[in-house]
Amino acid sequence: MSLAGKRILLVISGGIAAYKSLDLIRRLRERGASVRAVMTSGAREFITPLSVGALTADKVFTDLFDREDEQDVGHIRLARDCDLVLVAPATADLMAKMATGQANDLATAVLLATNKPVLLAPAMNPAMWSHPATRRNVGTLRADGLSFVGPETGEMAERGEAGEGRMSEPLAIVAAVETMLAGEGDKPLAGKTAIVTSGPTHEPIDPVRYIANRSSGRQGHAIAAALARLGADVTLVSGPVTIPDPVGVKTLHVERATEMLDAVTAALPADIAVMVAAVADWRVARSSDDKIKKKAGEGPPALELAENPDILRTVGHHEKRPKLVVGFAAETADVIDNARAKLKRKGADMIVANDVSPATGIMGGTRNTVRIVSAGGVEDWPDMGKDEVAERLARLIAGTIA
Template sequence: MSASPTLEGRRILIIVGGGIAAYKCLDLVRRLRERGAAVTPVMTRDAAQFVTPLSLGALAGAKVYGELFDRDDEHDVGHIRLARDADLVIVAPASATRLAKMAAGIGEDLAGAILLAATVPVLAAPAMNPAMWAHPATRRSVATLRADGLHLIGPNRGEMAERGEAGEGRMAEPLEIVAAVEAILAPTAAAGPLAGRHVVVTSGPTHEPIDPVRYIANRSSGRQGHAIAGALAEAGARVTLVSGPVVIPDPAGVAVVRVETAREMLAAVEAALPADAAVFVAAVADWRTEGAAVEKIKKGAGGPPSLALFENPDILRTVGTGPRRPALVIGFAAETQDLLANAGAKLARKGADLIVANDVSAGTGVMGGTRNTVALVSREGVDAWPDLSKDEVARRLVAEIVRRLPPETPR
């Protein structure tokens, strides 16, 4: 069965970068064309080491561009024309080098010149070794690009091309990228009740390292936070999702910033501000060790090692009481006892407008499950909701955000 023409009449320019994941772009081009898009391919020199221009051009049904100083193409300033003739630009795979060049505004090749000239949305699908993705330089590049309005999809977790390597760095799958394109270009998004609003959402657990193989964490799957981020995007909001380590797909149409620790999550949230609203769903680890051991801690005759624990920053309180506080701040309270009392205390103590309280006691199945039973605690009182799917909780909470968000918020 053929795909529905969700991208009929849309013009997509795809910049295929160097990397083993370039082979996925052949399927990506096919999927885009199935949905009615006209695809213009651009290949970097490194990309030609992994896929051929002949294959890419055949699937796109269009000429493949590659050189900035091409005599035939540049007679009419071709790189400007390519940038302006598209409705959206995809960069896939986006290597660490390409992300760094984009962040620095380097236009030394055709791909870089197009990206500098583009006035349309740009969607990047990073792909690289997990160590490169986690490197501070790459994190700075991503933070800069996200602040500039770039859309990101992935990377995903999984096996790498290198034998024995696994982690976060696999390029998003073609259908995930297509879904992100559809969300970005969806004509209904601009008419949504949250059109023009920016919302920051945190999701998943944080991992606080003890040594190279052990860490302090919790059982959060990220399903509720990701569902909320997706529902906000469907309502027209520009969403920045700051996610701890999860194994679920990114929601469509959402800019994702991936972090590991509580301190990284706080830094990413602060970098995402200003925002109209913030929803803190992540189950942040309260404690971290003084410093992670460089080598794996071995068993010894002296018994278990002594771990000195230090309190992590309180992200909800830092933002809820800080000078760059969004107009609407929502926190989550995952409790195993005295649910409403603890949620009410959290509301007052952390400067939130609303606390979503949920019971995560053993046997509820909330942590890692697909359903949730929550109560909304505010200064007006308590609104208890029935047992719902996490997707339905997300939709109802977005409706509450629409109701509570002031018509105009400070920038």
Template sequence: MMIAGRRILLVIGGGIAAYKSLELIRRLRERGATVRAVMTPAACQFITPLSVGALTADRVFTDLFDREDEHDVGHIRLAREADLIVAAPATADLLAKMANGLANDLASTILLAAKVPVLVAPAMNPAMWQHPATRRNVAQLAGDGVAFVGPNSGAMAEAGEAGEGRMAEPLEIVAAIERRLSVASGPLAGKSVLITSGPTHEPIDPVRYIANRSSGKQGHAIAAAAARAGARVTLVSGPVTIPDPAGVRVLRVETAREMLQAVEAALPADVAIMAAAVADWRVASGSGQKIKKDGSGKPPALSLAENPDILATVGTLAEGRPCLVVGFAAETQNLIDNARAKLQRKGADFIVANDVSPETGVMGGDANTVRLVSRDGVEDWPTLSKEDVAERLVAVIAAKLADSGE
């Protein structure tokens, strides 16, 4: 089994869902894992260290200032003597401490000292889960490489309360642990990957904008594939209607200039994949009010300005350039010639070229036919789902990094 012989450090937070951690320990141990448990003071109000210790067959750790353990810096030792740290339940308070680097008890100190992968299973009231502060903390943790399982939707402990916030079931968490341990040894483990996705919207006035038909499906699929390969992924997304990929830090923007600012703020990175369909132009001076017809039958004159070239900005950085820079070329004619020119002009290492003529159905569709263009030549790929294109591209990137010793 994936977890047989693996060392799991279980951090039990203070919520009613703490009772599920007992079943989680049993499921892990029956699969051959070694489980050590750390309980927050609040967790001890819901279940006892005695019951947890009976299931782990080990001492349960609760006190940061325990003389017996801390004489050899026990919180550091606990953080390092594990293959994976699992926080279940992870309360809103525990997530906030993790996201902001607070360390005022044993559990939060261990999490701050951790150099091994971390998986959290959030559990809290739906209003707390949806609160903007929690959403910011979750986004920060995802960007830091923390993996999530759940929360699920359903009835809460409070009478009449229901919604998203229930801790994932023990077997769901076991499956997530197996995936996380697999990712920890994935081909992009330890690498940071920056990805752009979706369209940009360039405002004309408060109700109109210049845009394109990009759905963001390909960029989001690449972000998900990179995360599954073990990378720490930051996804800068234009306005899309598809869900965020799991385990990925997402920064949402509207315009090309906002996207550039977000990309520059997210650097440095080992790999940059610029998959967004950025609008080439914007209105030079957008109107603060809705532009009205004037009765002349003539459209208003719109003066356009060129947007910044995000791919060229990243690809030609004098300092801090990612080891690999990947761009996309969405063309309706002269596909390979245009892709080769883009490769040279923008300082990219690879260009993923695809024909987006209307008859292909690529824009907004679920399949893609691409050609991978590099200085070594052109590699033709068959028509694949966008998820399969993403997996194949991530494999190419991982192999290139390995070959270069990065």
């Protein structure tokens, strides 16, 4: 998508990730956007207004009480004279101020006064991102209608620190900007219906134990949201996860594989099916109504397993089969061979294959490296955040089903 004619107000706050904002400006302008920048005092400790201004080819705004700019209430003009406000990096401090409605400098005044869409790209130490105060603030901002891209998992600036908190890469942020600014003319899936499954299933052993896997649901939820942003009417069937339901999507919550199958088939017919959920292959044939107790001198009880329904295969061979069926293959060995076999066996049009060996950190993580396997061959995609994988897959689906 081109950003020609789009006006982006970039708010740069004070974190080491501010250096990425320079490349971000360049990437936005490459796509035709005009960029104006507001820098906090903290941001100016990491990069200079001179370098930012050279890349935006515009004045850089820094002071709420600038006599020249504020003679016509300049912060209100900045807040409104744009198509989108992008905060990159968004620090824990700035998000806390936004969540409580503070406006004690130019950046916070603009963010409080704007009536335009706001996109935040958080960047901070993993401990700060996972802190309950930050989680509350993020929840408040999401509830207020603000959007997020990232953060990602990786190495931090601090030696020996790693985890979730890295600002998304500039191209991923640009993709999120493009999605948010997509007009009705850029909704190629308008009028289409889609079913997406996500997360694990929990197969009970007794009232307190179950068989499951490490799926977080992040990839499936992101795909559902990406399809909805392209105009599709999306039904998401989600197993037990701890992440919020995606905006603009009808979400059905289930626990077991049999419940997921029932919800999926009830949602048919549909134009698109994307079966992302990591469904447990087996369930306990007869789960106990009471907690199974250990008994001294006796070994563990024998669990008789029964095979769960194959949801992808059911959909791929259903009398109401969607026009496009996409499956996922999470493998630890022979990824492509297993994906090709699955493509044929399950009746899918496309398999998104990935290596989920423990060393990859994909299961439960925020990044993914996938290969698209179809009758036409294999397409390798680079390592990306799961949101970026979702956007790219949604565009591929739109191009395929058109």
